[in-house]
Amino acid sequence: MSEPTEDSVRAEVRAWLEANWNPGFGLVEWRLKLCESGWGAPHWPKQWYGRGLPVKFNSVVDEEFARIGAVGVAKAGIRTLAAATILDHGTDLHKEKFLKRVLTGEDTWCQLFSEPGSGSDMAGAVTRADRQGNKWVINGQKVWTTSAHKAHWGLLLARANWDVPKHKGLAYFVLDMKQPGVQVHPLKQMNNHASFNQVFFTDAIVEPEFLVSDVGDGWTVATTTLMHERRGADGLRSWATASTAKGRIYEEERAEIATTMEPYKWYPQRAGRVDLVMQRARETGKIADPVIRQEIAKLLSLSKAAEWTARRARAAQDQGKPQGPEGSLGKLVSSHVARQAARVHTYITGSDALLSGADSPMDGVIAEILISVPATSIAGGTDEIQRNIISERVLKMPKEPSVDTVKPFKDVPRNITASSS
Amino acid sequence: MRFSFTPEQDEFRTSLRRALEARSPAKEVRRLMATEQGFDREGWKRLNQEMGLTAVHIPEAYGGGGFGYGEVGIVLEEMGRSLLCAPYFSTAVLATAAILNAGTKAQKKALLPGIASGDVTATLAFAEDSGLNDAASVGTTATRSDGGYKLDGIKSFVLDGHTADLIVVLARKPGSKGARGLSFFTVDGKAAGLERRLLKTMDETRKLARLTFNGVEASLLGGEGKAAAAFAKTMQQVIVCLANEMVGGAERLREDALDYVKMRMQFGRSIASFQTTKNKAADMLVDVEMAKSAAYYAAAAIDEGDDDLPMIASLAKATAAEAYLQTAIHAVQMHGGIGFTWDNDTHLWFKRAKSSEILFGDANHHRETMMQHWGDRT
Numbered sequence: 001m002s003e004p005t006e007d008s009v010r011a012e013v014r015a016w017l018e019a020n021w022n023p024g025f026g027l028v029e030w031r032l033k034l035c036e037s038g039w040g041a042p043h044w045p046k047q048w049y050g051r052g053l054p055v056k057f058n059s060v061v062d063e064e065f066a067r068i069g070a071v072g073v074a075k076a077g078i079r080t081l082a083a084a085t086i087l088d089h090g091t092d093l094h095k096e097k098f099l100k101r102v103l104t105g106e107d108t109w110c111q112l113f114s115e116p117g118s119g120s121d122m123a124g125a126v127t128r129a130d131r132q133g134n135k136w137v138i139n140g141q142k143v144w145t146t147s148a149h150k151a152h153w154g155l156l157l158a159r160a161n162w163d164v165p166k167h168k169g170l171a172y173f174v175l176d177m178k179q180p181g182v183q184v185h186p187l188k189q190m191n192n193h194a195s196f197n198q199v200f201f202t203d204a205i206v207e208p209e210f211l212v213s214d215v216g217d218g219w220t221v222a223t224t225t226l227m228h229e230r231r232g233a234d235g236l237r238s239w240a241t242a243s244t245a246k247g248r249i250y251e252e253e254r255a256e257i258a259t260t261m262e263p264y265k266w267y268p269q270r271a272g273r274v275d276l277v278m279q280r281a282r283e284t285g286k287i288a289d290p291v292i293r294q295e296i297a298k299l300l301s302l303s304k305a306a307e308w309t310a311r312r313a314r315a316a317q318d319q320g321k322p323q324g325p326e327g328s329l330g331k332l333v334s335s336h337v338a339r340q341a342a343r344v345h346t347y348i349t350g351s352d353a354l355l356s357g358a359d360s361p362m363d364g365v366i367a368e369i370l371i372s373v374p375a376t377s378i379a380g381g382t383d384e385i386q387r388n389i390i391s392e393r394v395l396k397m398p399k400e401p402s403v404d405t406v407k408p409f410k411d412v413p414r415n416i417t418a419s420s421s
Numbered sequence: 422m423r424f425s426f427t428p429e430q431d432e433f434r435t436s437l438r439r440a441l442e443a444r445s446p447a448k449e450v451r452r453l454m455a456t457e458q459g460f461d462r463e464g465w466k467r468l469n470q471e472m473g474l475t476a477v478h479i480p481e482a483y484g485g486g487g488f489g490y491g492e493v494g495i496v497l498e499e500m501g502r503s504l505l506c507a508p509y510f511s512t513a514v515l516a517t518a519a520i521l522n523a524g525t526k527a528q529k530k531a532l533l534p535g536i537a538s539g540d541v542t543a544t545l546a547f548a549e550d551s552g553l554n555d556a557a558s559v560g561t562t563a564t565r566s567d568g569g570y571k572l573d574g575i576k577s578f579v580l581d582g583h584t585a586d587l588i589v590v591l592a593r594k595p596g597s598k599g600a601r602g603l604s605f606f607t608v609d610g611k612a613a614g615l616e617r618r619l620l621k622t623m624d625e626t627r628k629l630a631r632l633t634f635n636g637v638e639a640s641l642l643g644g645e646g647k648a649a650a651a652f653a654k655t656m657q658q659v660i661v662c663l664a665n666e667m668v669g670g671a672e673r674l675r676e677d678a679l680d681y682v683k684m685r686m687q688f689g690r691s692i693a694s695f696q697t698t699k700n701k702a703a704d705m706l707v708d709v710e711m712a713k714s715a716a717y718y719a720a721a722a723i724d725e726g727d728d729d730l731p732m733i734a735s736l737a738k739a740t741a742a743e744a745y746l747q748t749a750i751h752a753v754q755m756h757g758g759i760g761f762t763w764d765n766d767t768h769l770w771f772k773r774a775k776s777s778e779i780l781f782g783d784a785n786h787h788r789e790t791m792m793q794h795w796g797d798r799t
Contacts (some may be wrong), residue, residue: 290789297788301715301736308424308714315424325709333707340446384696390706391699395679398694 009057013039013064021070023245027252029074031104040073040103044087048095049103069245071253074105076260077147077226082109082174084228089212089221094174098153105256110151112142112175112199113222117415119144120385123155123167123219124404124414127201129158136160136173136206138181141198146263148184148197150178159223160215162410169409170218174210181205191371195263217250269365270372270379271334272341274303277348280366286348295347299340306333325394332386335377342373423721424714426495434495437472444468445798447766454769457619458584459628465507469539475513476537479521484534490658492663494720504769508542511581514662514692515655516543519589523605523643523651524660532587543587544612546576546632547652551733554656554782556591556600556649561634563592563606570606570641572634578780580696582630583619586610589642591632591652600649602793606639613637613713624776626769657734658723660781664716664734664741667777671712671745678752679761685757701755705748712744732795735787737788742787743780749774 002008016039025033034040035049037042042061044050064073083102086094096206101107116189127140138158148154154175161169164317175182181204186194277296289295313327346353349366356367377383391397405413428432444464468477475783477492479485493513500509512535512693520532535541551558561574571578572592582588607664608615616633643651679702682693692698719737722730749771753760760767778784 293792294785294788297739297791299738300791301740301788302711303716303738305711305740306717309711311424312714312717313503319424319425325706326714329707329710332703332709384700387700387703388696390703395699395702395706397679397683397699397702398691400696401690401692 002052006057006060009042009060010064012268013042013061017064018070018072021068023069023247023249023409024072025249027071027249027256028104028318030071030105030249033240034073034101035103038382041083044099048087048099064107071243071249073103074256074415076257077108077278078111078151078155079105079107079109079347081111081225081228082153084250085212085221085225086174088224089172093165093209094212098174099329107152108147108150108359109146110148110154110177110199111225112148112154112156112198113225113244114142114144116141116143120221123170124412125157125159125170126414127156127158129156129160129171129173129206131160131199134208136208136211137173137183138173138201138204138206141200143187143196143198143308145184145199146195147260148177148199150259153177154182154199155225157218159409160218163408165214165405165407166409166412167219168216170222170289171211171215172213172218173206173220174212175204175206176210176353179204190374191266191269191368193263193266195266266368267310267370269368270338270375272338272373272376273345273365273369274337275342276365277344280345280348282347284350286350292344292347295340295344298345299337302333303337306330306337309333326392328390328394331381332383332390335386338373338376345369422548423718423725426491432490432493433492434499435645437474437496437499438502440468440472441499441505445503445505447504447769450504450506451770453560454625455704459581459626460506460508460584467511469507474509475517475539477513479517479533479537479703482747483529484536484537489724490720491717491724494716495664497662497666498669498672501762501773502593502673504626504670504673504773508581508584509545510662510666511544511585512536512542514659515545515580516585516587516589516788518655518658519545519605519651520642523648524655525643526643528607535587541586542581542584543589544580544581544585545589545591546579546582547591548578548718549575550577550631552578554601554786556652557598559591559593559603561590561592562595563604563639564595568638568690571636572606572608572639573636573733574634576632576634577620577629579630581628583617584610588615588632590639591648592639594646597646602646603648603652604645605642605651607642608634608639612639615790624772625798626773627776627780653731656781657730658724658739660732661716661719661723663777663781664712664737665720667708667741667745667774668716670715670770670773670777671709671741671748674711674745674748674752674767674774677767678705678755679700682755698755701751705751708744708747712741715740729795732791735794738782739784739787739791742784745774746778 016037020033038046038049039061041049042051042053043055043058046052080103083099086098111121115125115127116125127142128138154177156173157170158173158177159169160171174223182204183200185198187196187198188194243253249308277299281296286292309326310330316324345366349361351361352361353370357364360367392399441639473486474496476485477488477496478490481487517536520529524532536543547559547560548554549560561572561576563570563572572590576590588608590606590608591603592606614635614637618631620629620631663737682698683691715737719733722733727733752767753771756765756767759765
């Protein structure tokens with residue numbers, strides 16, 4: 001068979017869609033067809049619901065789906081990270097049991113990594129995994145778990161060996177969330193939303209076949225998940241937008257997206273809403289205030305320079321040049337932009353910034369910016385961790401002398417939590 | 422090419438960097454900055470002719486290379502990096518931009534080939550004792566006499582004004598005000614009635630002069646009374662060029678400071694392993710890369726005739742000014758005590774950062790300009 005080209009892939013998917021797409025299908029019914037044909041995840045292996053195509057053709061396939069308004073597989077949420085991790089490290093049993101229901105959207109997943117005692121230091125997890133008979137018994141607590149209250153399955157990082165250094169004693173499991181030993185409580189944030197959960201394990205059970213790594217290799221597998229998180233699960237994960245078309249399948253998809261995206265609805269405010277600044281400055285008359293003008297100009301300079309820096313990084317990538325330092329700065333820069341945006345919105349809003357909800361400008365949007373921005377410099381790697389990454393990986397500066405990676409984990413000083421005794 | 426350079430541009434940069442590393446080591450910078458001239462005329466002429474530097478963006482019709490501000494930006498970034506002591510900014514940026522923007526075809530034909538070939542050094546004199554950079558602050562007058570003009574007044578902060586062979590002067594019709602009545606003139610550097618005094622500058626690598634005109638004979642450049650628009654455009658191009666020069670200097674400081682902390686041992690370990698040092702180094706990288714993005718974008722915006730240039734240029738200048746100075750402050754700090762000594766080279770770039778911060782308007786000034794062009798419109 002000849003090598004696939006953009007044209008051949010386009011022709012093939014177009015023909016298949018013409019023969020098969022029908023908006024009268026139910027969502028799951030249609031997605032099962034996608035699994036069968038491999039067009040739902042074309043870059044996955046043929047034996048696992050894909051077509052074994054290079055990932056670069058995904059955009060071609062997406063374009064063809066979009067052209068006729070065909071619905072794709074379930075893309076948003078942690079489920080795509082689960083799928084990517086299982087494809088890389090799972091057994092055939094895992095792949096058979098989980099992958100198809102990820103694509104159909106029947107299963108929802110969550111990621112059980114962060115703990116109250118280990119946020120930035122994720123390898124310092126102290127949730128216990130103890131062997132009892134042939135099963136694993138889990139005790140401890142996870143936190144910042146998006147969608148845990150709805151999830152069927154969790155990707156769990158837990159400590160199975162306390163006598164080895166911290167990165168070596170972790171195991172990676174798939175945990176059944178619907179069992180008595182798992183309790184999920186929403187975690188209310190300072191901005192009143194509760195997008196995340198706390199998950200408590202009291203003798204929760206993992207069947208032996210749901211160990212994804214060998215004991216001791218859990219950190220390696222977790223690194224895979226995190227890498228896919230950064231890379232958007234290699235084209236499978238996307239920021240879902242619902243089609244407004246009529247028909248049963250679209251209604252089902254809209255409901256799915258609404259549920260999946262619910263936790264993220266304050267994220268635009270978290271980034272500072274630079275887009276609202278000029279409009280607000282004008283409607284409040286603050287555009288005439290020379291001090292505020294300076295602050296607005298600082299914000300616009302930052303946000304433009306950030307945008308141009310990101311485009312430089314993309315241009316270098318497109319030209320196949322080695323990645324320059326400009327590619328590693330985006331996360332840190334977005335914190336600066338968000339912080340300055342919150343400052344400017346405060347100056348513009350004046351006393352009204354004392355208010356919230358219906359009593360405040362734009363029905364609470366401005367107030368929500370002011371109390372959501374602090375998340376930007378923490379979530380997904382704190383500014384401090386970003387600076388360490390930049391200085392160590394880009395600038396090649398030496399690491400701090402390590403005090404925790406050589407000795408047995410049980411001897412490492414750590415935060416006191418219920419499960420660490 | 423707002424976001425990347427072509428392979429040809431990359432190659433040009435590489436060979437220029439190599440040449441400047443050889444010709445302008447810190448020792449040579451120190452030697453030249455201590456001279457009154459501030460540069461070595463013969464050495465500069467050779468380097469300029471070898472690399473075609475002052476010719477880069479002058480159209481081929483006037484003896485130039487026919488490239489654009491993208492290439493000038495590369496030259497300036499590399500010169501900012503090496504702190505080359507040469508009248509490049511005054512000649513190729515200030516004077517050339519004014520001539521290109523204001524001059525007639527015949528005037529360009531008469532003036533530009535000498536600049537392109539490197540035989541003539543030049544500058545632009547616009548600011549006066551107030552140090553303000555706007556057209557309205559011009560007080561120097563041009564009076565008609567015998568079919569020509571005579572200039573009277575004082576120009577100050579004139580870059581390389583004490584050595585330039587050719588001086589482009591912004592002057593006004595007696596009695597005119599604001600942006601009206603302004604014209605550009607060209608004056609011979611050795612003209613009678615012209616008194617040139619080298620000012621003592623904080624940044625010794627950047628020579629500034631105060632020029633007193635006592636009935637100095639001058640030729641009109643471009644249309645009489647019509648210089649305001651060309652001057653505004655010139656200043657936009659000039660600050661973009663300065664932004665590119667600044668990011669070159671900032672990157673050099675950043676790299677030198679990084680090399681130093683990697684080498685320096687205290688408390689039994691490299692000080693580069695302390696997070697407080699690493700955080701600073703990461704912040705410096707962010708500042709410099711952001712400023713580079715803005716400077717590159719702005720240079721391309723000139724070449725592409727972007728209508729938003731007034732805003733983009735001021736954004737690039739303000740961003741580069743703050744990034745350069747902040748980098749310089751961090752660089753001295755990272756060197757510790759030795760960074761405050763005369764023998765350590767950091768202060769050479771620190772002072773260049775300081776002079777660049779102020780030259781042609783500080784960040785506050787340019788942020789206000791941004792708002793006038795952008796904020797009041799969008």
